[in-house]
Amino acid sequence: MIKRDRPFGSEPEILQGDRATNEQSRASGYYATTPGGFPAFPGFHIYRDAEVKQALNAIFEKKCAYCESRFVNQGVQVEHFRPKGGVQLTRAPVATIGYWWLASEWTNLLPACSDCNTETDHFLPDGSVRKLGKGNYFPLMPGQGCAPSRGYLHTESPLLINPTLDDPNRYLEFTVGSFGERTRSFVRPAELDPIGLMKAEATIEGFGLNRRRLVAARTARLTSLERELFAWRRLVMSADKMASEADKEATLMEAKTLLDDILSNFVKHNKPYSAACFAFAKEWLAGDRPGIVPRQINDDVDDEDEDDYEIVI
Structure with a gap:
């Protein structure tokens, strides 16, 4: 993971147009009658438009924002840093309504590979299996809850690293380690204060940055x-x-x-x-x-x- 700047003026026009506004309006009406947020509003489509993917690929140069794997075959998946459908503050099932009001927010969109973006079981280099990948996983500092609207985002302290806002180099470092007779490239927390350590560990686990196939690559x-x-x-x-x-x-x-x-x-x-x-x-x-x-x-x-x-x- 490397730091990327989101240039001024890079926001795709489609995210600023009537289609995006109408989509948000429909979502607002849906959640007014579905206050619990489940099932999530199914009508979000603008965020994955080809224009959005092209803009993200220009910034991230056709690589996953989290693991730096190149996109091949199916191409980029547009990922919501703050999940739109629901939120898992832990790996427990979704229990909190998502940030649906950020579904077409340019600063909330990142390009991701399916392994980083999807919560599923992955093998680790030691042969164990863990549920890794982001999905709706979005841990916050202990004791914090999800912001109910834009005006409260400043009250949150996400534990996952956002490479357009945070400098991953501050939190993560690369090393090599051995399992049996094989040597592999791993990500580990840098020497950090307690809060920084929490962010590093949550990011490594949240995106599965030490999953076996990625480590091998x-x-x-x-x-x-x-x-x-x-x-x-x-x-x-x-x-x-x-x-x-x-x-x-x-x-x-x-x-x-x-x-x-x-x-x-x-x-x-x-x-x-x-x-x-x-x-x-x-x-x-x-x-x-x-x-x-x-x-x-x-x-x-x-x-x-x-x-x-x-x-x-």
Whole structure:
């Protein structure tokens, strides 16, 4: 997850037009006669219009706002950060009316993959199964309730990280860990105050950022990055063995270009899992590792992992 700015003027016109206004008016009438909020109003459609998806893809560069998987096949799902249909403050069944009045609110819409967006059972790398994914899950600070209207949103403190408002780098960090003989790329809380720790843990669990298929995909990406970095290191070391200063200088210039290309291909914001790649490359390059193979990432990625290199939505 990386910070993304929502540019001024980026709101799609369709969200500001009569269709959106009429949709909200119908929803208002529905909830006036269905005060409990269940079943939820079924008539929200504007938020998933092609114009909205195009605008979100322009900001997030065709990646999930939460896990950074690229959208392939079915494409982007438009996700409501504050759920429109109902709210689960815990993983218990929905018990609170949703933020239906934010159903077509531009600042409440984010692009998500189906695994991050849908609450379902997922395998973890240790073989256990947990219910992960957002769905209607929207935890708040202990003791808080959902705002009943826009004027009360300031009274809420969501525990899930919103990458257009929060800086994920403050709360989350990437590391590698082992289960058995396999090494994997994981997300963990950064060193935080108690409130920050709560936000980090809720976000990792809420979006399933350590679900097995996602961990395998991130790991495969870091494996490729490490191979490229080793090639760069070998080129740098070869320059030290050259007798000609001209040849040495030319080789170092080649190495510089190679490193620029590697970083461009892995850590730019439009690349999958760029946050994990940036953290890994930063640590790798900070160390002096001539001739030493840092066995942080296994290179024996199995067929299942390679199939999961990009999450198929």
